[in-house]
Amino acid sequence: METHKIILQGGGEHARVVLDSLLTLGHKVTALFDPKYSGDLFGVPQRGSYDPEFEPHAKAVVAIGNNAVRKRVAVVTKHTFTNVIHPSAIVSSFASLGTGNMLLQGSIVQAQCKLGNHVIINTGATIDHDCVIEDFVHIAPGAVLCGCVSIGEGSFIGAGSVIIPGKRVGAWATVGAGAVVIQDVPDYAVVVGNPARIIRYEKS
Known part of the structure; x- marks a missing residue:
């Protein structure tokens, strides 16, 4: 190495x-x-x-x-x-990464995922196949993105949250800890709960 x-x-x-x-x-x-x-x-x-x-x-x-x-x-x-990829992270050789990313302990990035720049995949977060994560996103510990999810620039995906397959979270949105996202999330929206619901919008 x-x-x-x-x-x-x-x-x-x-x-x-x-x-x-x-x-x-x-x-x-x-x-x-x-x-x-x-x-x-x-x-x-x-x-x-x-x-x-x-x-x-x-x-x-x-x-x-x-x-x-x-x-x-x-x-x-x-x-x-440069990227930081902890030795315990699992990153498919068929995933693509930009630069400045941080893939921390126990995180998983599966095949054909595309990460932009300065993305955080935090402790134990799971990114399944064909997800697209844009620049400056933070996927918090234990969050799960199922297949074909897309996350817009600057969004925060809270600890222990789940996003079901094929959904999009817009730019600079916030998914609260433990939320279950079953519908697309608009730009700047803050969603919480199971199923996730919009409680407000926050302009950056």
Whole structure:
């Protein structure tokens, strides 16, 4: 396995899991950039605000769980992005991935899935065949996307939720934890419950 020098944008809770994955993979993580944190995390120095001149040949990951913030930070990051795929993740050789993605412990991505950029497939989430996940989506722990589901940019799919085959969740929508989605979800909608129902719309 080829290893790289890597920097992380982000130093909060999600960054801890991503950093743990990178260290497990044997990468040399040289810095975490986040103005809210100082000191070190797992022995890696937290260097405050992002420095685009720091180790310019290092790869970068935006390890921020909030989709809108992750997008804002990714846009201003000058380093080349890389994917993080934990050794316990199962990823079909017939799936396609963009860059900057984080596939964390125990996640599954099946054949002919297409992931965009800066997507989080969190702990134990399952993405079945032929799903399409656009940029800056976060699939939370234990969520299940059945076959042929599509998820629009920036959407959040809550922990333990289920989306039945062939449904679409629009851009910047939120599926609440434990929800069961049996109908398409419009852009910006927030849905909860079993079956999932719209409770409000949130513009990003």
